[in-house]
Amino acid sequence: xxxxxxxxxxxxxxxxxxxxxxxxxxxxxxxxxxxxxxxxxxxxxxxxxxxxxxxxxxxxxxxxxxxxxxxxxxxxxxxxxxxxxxxxxxxxxxxxxxxxxxxxxxxxxxxxxxxxxxxxxxxxxxxxxxxxxxxxxxxxxxxxxxxxxxxxxxxxxxxxxxx
Amino acid sequence: xxxxxxxxxxxxxxxxxxxxxxxxxxxxxxxxxxxxxxxxxxxxxxxxxxxxxxxxxxxxxxxxxxxxxxxxxxxxxxxxxxxxxxxxxxxxxxxxxxxxxxxxxxxxxxxxxxxxxxxxxxxxxxxxxxxxxxxxx
Numbered sequence: 496x497x498x499x500x501x502x503x504x505x506x507x508x509x510x511x512x513x514x515x516x517x518x519x520x521x522x523x524x525x526x527x528x529x530x531x532x533x534x535x536x537x538x539x540x541x542x543x544x545x546x547x548x549x550x551x552x553x554x555x556x557x558x559x560x561x562x563x564x565x566x567x568x569x570x571x572x573x574x575x576x577x578x579x580x581x582x583x584x585x586x587x588x589x590x591x592x593x594x595x596x597x598x599x600x601x602x603x604x605x606x607x608x609x610x611x612x613x614x615x616x617x618x619x620x621x622x623x624x625x626x627x628x629x630x631x632x633x634x635x636x637x638x639x640x641x642x643x644x645x646x647x648x649x650x651x652x653x654x655x656x657x658x
Numbered sequence: 659x660x661x662x663x664x665x666x667x668x669x670x671x672x673x674x675x676x677x678x679x680x681x682x683x684x685x686x687x688x689x690x691x692x693x694x695x696x697x698x699x700x701x702x703x704x705x706x707x708x709x710x711x712x713x714x715x716x717x718x719x720x721x722x723x724x725x726x727x728x729x730x731x732x733x734x735x736x737x738x739x740x741x742x743x744x745x746x747x748x749x750x751x752x753x754x755x756x757x758x759x760x761x762x763x764x765x766x767x768x769x770x771x772x773x774x775x776x777x778x779x780x781x782x783x784x785x786x787x788x789x790x791x792x793x794x795x
Contacts, residue, residue: 525676527691531684557694559672561713593673593694598725598759598790600694634671634725634791636694 515565516658524556524639536641545651546643553642558655560635565658566628570604570637571621573653579609583644586652590624592633608650617653668716674726674789677708677780689782696780697788698728705781712776712794716769723763723793726753728786734766734794736774745774757786 522542529552530536536554537547544556570590578584590604604624611620628635637657641650674696683689688706690697698706712734724732733750737743749766769776780789 525678527675528679528687528689531679532687555691557673557675557691559676561670561672563669591694593725593791595723595725595761595791595793598695630669630671634673634793636673636676638694 515567516656517560517562517564517567518654518656519558519560519637520654521556521639521652524558524637527555527557530554530556539651541653543651543653544639544641545649546641549646551644551646553640556639556641556652558637558639560637560657563630566626567657568625569621569623569656569658570606571619571656571658572606573617573619573655574608574611575615575617575651575653576608576611576613576649577615578648579611579613580648581607581609583642584648584650585609585640585642586650587640587642588652588655589638589640590635590657591638592626592635595632595634615649668718669793669795670712670716670719671791671793672710672778673791674780677710677778677789680707680709683707695788695790696782698782698785700785702785705783708780708782710778710780712778714771714775716771716794719769719794720767721763721765721793721795722749722751723761723795724751724753725759725761725790725792726751727757727759727788727790729753729755729783730787730789731781731783732789732792733779733781735777735779736768736770737777739773739775747779748776751792753787755786759790 520542521544586608673694675691731752733747
């Protein structure tokens with residue numbers, strides 16, 4: 496590949512709070528193709544991601560767990576929602592591992608706003624999981640799905656921490 | 659793939675869908691993301707480019723490994739900290755053209771985080787091209 500002029504559309508920044516923890520603000524995650532191409536999202540001053548203006552539909556964010564940390568067993572998410580609706584209004588977060596040998600993925604941990612408090616205030620929720628952590632055999636990432644089907648409601652995702 | 663586990667104590671990994679598309683790739687609807695991977699849109703067939711800034715947390719790196727199909731090509735570009743000059747490719751891993759899933763590993767020398775910062779550059783060139791993951795170690 497010849498030398499290229501690099502245009503950085505966004506500066507992605509991961510932060511490692513400690514050798515055993517990985518933090519990823521929403522704005523540092525990469526939106527999927529439909530979210531970008533349809534201008535569905537906006538980034539707030541605090542680095543959160545939410546729907547832009549009158550946009551509705553699904554916004555998917557990919558947050559790679561790129562750094563080496565100690566074997567995690569917890570996932571904490573920060574979010575805000577004003578309605579719990581598993582089909583039309585939610586923030587769903589999945590901790591996923593991809594097998595390097597095949598490219599196949601499997602979900603390790605799942606959390607959803609629909610099982611929390613949906614009163615349009617910022618919520619911090621967490622859960623535990625058990626999984627064999629093996630960075631030589633798997634690549635790990637967090638997938639975030641923000642969905643609203645009506646402009647009468649809103650969902651916001653702030654950050655995810657895995658430790 | 660026989661890699662001592664200790665080498666991954668200081669590694670960097672990411673899935674393909676986390677690459678940031680170039681403005682051209684976005685405006686041209688050149689790609690799709692699915693199951694954590696990034697693939698070239700079936701209706702698009704010329705080089706399409708994506709980037710990712712490598713966090714400077716590694717003290718040393720000598721290998722680039724990809725899980726990919728087609729001729730997906732990932733290069734580690736090194737850029738001079740003093741003047742932001744893109745020096746070129748420190749190392750690249752490229753798919754062999756097969757539509758089957760494959761793991762490709764390439765070694766490189768010269769990693770120097772004190773003088774340079776690093777960007778991964780992904781190129782997708784054909785309809786069979788997909789990137790599942792990249793690991794630097």
